[in-house]
Amino acid sequence: MRGVGIVKGETAMKRILVACLALVALLAVVPSLQAAAPPGPGQQMPDFELPLPKDGADRNYLGLTGRLFSFGGGSFRVAETKAQAVIFQVFSMYCPHCQKDAPNMNTLYNLIEGSQRARGKVKIIGVGAGNNPYEVGVFKKKYQVPFPLFPDGDFIIHKKLGDVRTPYFIVIRIMPDGSHRVVYSKLGSFGDPARFLDDVLTMTGI
Amino acid sequence: MFTTFRLVPYLLLAGLVALAPAPVAALSDAYKDNLYETGILKPVDSVLKVKVGDRAPDFRLKAVSGEQVSLGDYRGKKHVVLSFIPAAWTPVCSDQWPGYNIVKELFDEHDAVLLGISVDSLATLFSWTNQMGRLWFPVLSDFFPHGAVAAAFGILRTDGTAERALIVIDKQGIIRYIDVHDVNKRPPLDALARELEKLPK
Numbered sequence: 373m374r375g376v377g378i379v380k381g382e383t384a385m386k387r388i389l390v391a392c393l394a395l396v397a398l399l400a401v402v403p404s405l406q407a408a409a410p411p412g413p414g415q416q417m418p419d420f421e422l423p424l425p426k427d428g429a430d431r432n433y434l435g436l437t438g439r440l441f442s443f444g445g446g447s448f449r450v451a452e453t454k455a456q457a458v459i460f461q462v463f464s465m466y467c468p469h470c471q472k473d474a475p476n477m478n479t480l481y482n483l484i485e486g487s488q489r490a491r492g493k494v495k496i497i498g499v500g501a502g503n504n505p506y507e508v509g510v511f512k513k514k515y516q517v518p519f520p521l522f523p524d525g526d527f528i529i530h531k532k533l534g535d536v537r538t539p540y541f542i543v544i545r546i547m548p549d550g551s552h553r554v555v556y557s558k559l560g561s562f563g564d565p566a567r568f569l570d571d572v573l574t575m576t577g578i
Numbered sequence: 579m580f581t582t583f584r585l586v587p588y589l590l591l592a593g594l595v596a597l598a599p600a601p602v603a604a605l606s607d608a609y610k611d612n613l614y615e616t617g618i619l620k621p622v623d624s625v626l627k628v629k630v631g632d633r634a635p636d637f638r639l640k641a642v643s644g645e646q647v648s649l650g651d652y653r654g655k656k657h658v659v660l661s662f663i664p665a666a667w668t669p670v671c672s673d674q675w676p677g678y679n680i681v682k683e684l685f686d687e688h689d690a691v692l693l694g695i696s697v698d699s700l701a702t703l704f705s706w707t708n709q710m711g712r713l714w715f716p717v718l719s720d721f722f723p724h725g726a727v728a729a730a731f732g733i734l735r736t737d738g739t740a741e742r743a744l745i746v747i748d749k750q751g752i753i754r755y756i757d758v759h760d761v762n763k764r765p766p767l768d769a770l771a772r773e774l775e776k777l778p779k
Contacts, residue, residue, distance in 0.1 A: 464606065464673070464677075465677050465680065465767075466606070466673045466674060466676050466677035466764070467606035467607075467608065467673075467676065468606055468608040468676045468679075468709065468710050468711045469606055469607050469608045470606065471676065471679075471680055471711070472711070502673070502764070504766050504767075504768065506766070506767060506768035506771070507677070507766070507767050507768070510680070510681060510767065511680070514680050514681075525766075537605045537606065537607040538605070538606050538607060539607065559607055560607050
């Protein structure tokens, strides 16, 4: 009788152990399934890297010319862009509003490049959520986009940014010590490019 | 005590199902909060009735624009790409045709036309595609008899929606390519571009 009691106790212990392990496994899986929230003003960008652009003009624009290419092509973080502010656009070539907004984005780029106050200090980066390199290339060619666009074919960056709808805009201020903070984070078109650039310069104190 | 532990696997399973990710799509703000979340669906839920090399079943369907479109109208004139989508006002579908809308040149270059087909009613398709801007290609309703064209190709799912399928038909009416795609994912555009390249000039 005593022996049977021990066996029953061991079985119960095993079940408790299995249940605990299963719960630990579930808790480990939960964060990866839950969408993050987009970074708000005052916060930092989530941690992700973009591939170094193959195009020399794009590398030059982002101030990444000194970067060495590794076998994988190399990568950089948005806050490593040589700029005081980065306008980060989440778009998709499949998004009607992004298509409609494309000329506005080009106007914004031209305003920045034509402004003594902003040129070289404010840069634009676009990431195509769910778009592979071919699809990003189609969008870039169709709208003659002059700033660097990056693919996010597997929605990895999109998920880190909280599964935002498109277009979504995040403006980050990069400080001289390399630290950064988000100053703007909003869904939808920013409207008039000139007014938006003024707002960006004001928000970032450039 | 033991009863409680026996429930643990079921509770874990329920938890995982509840947390299962939605279909992967970057939703355009064009649709606001009007899209119906389908959750993850069975990737393919039908049995093809055609294969590459077969003559495509002919059909005549009404387009949102009001015209009647027949596959036979293009015989000897244009290659035809059929893009079946499962249902209007759902995430991945809403994230597919707007992309085709900016690559008309790709189809023109290969002397091909695109026909979008859905089992939804004309009224539903009208209001849904209006959110995409002005589409250059006809959008056809396979609503009544329900999904008859999708059924003829063997891509009508058991719930009455169609598969997310791309079918390329040459000018002779012969099927050159079939992609019955995972319904939860958008087919990459470059795969279709490669198939268009293969069509006889």
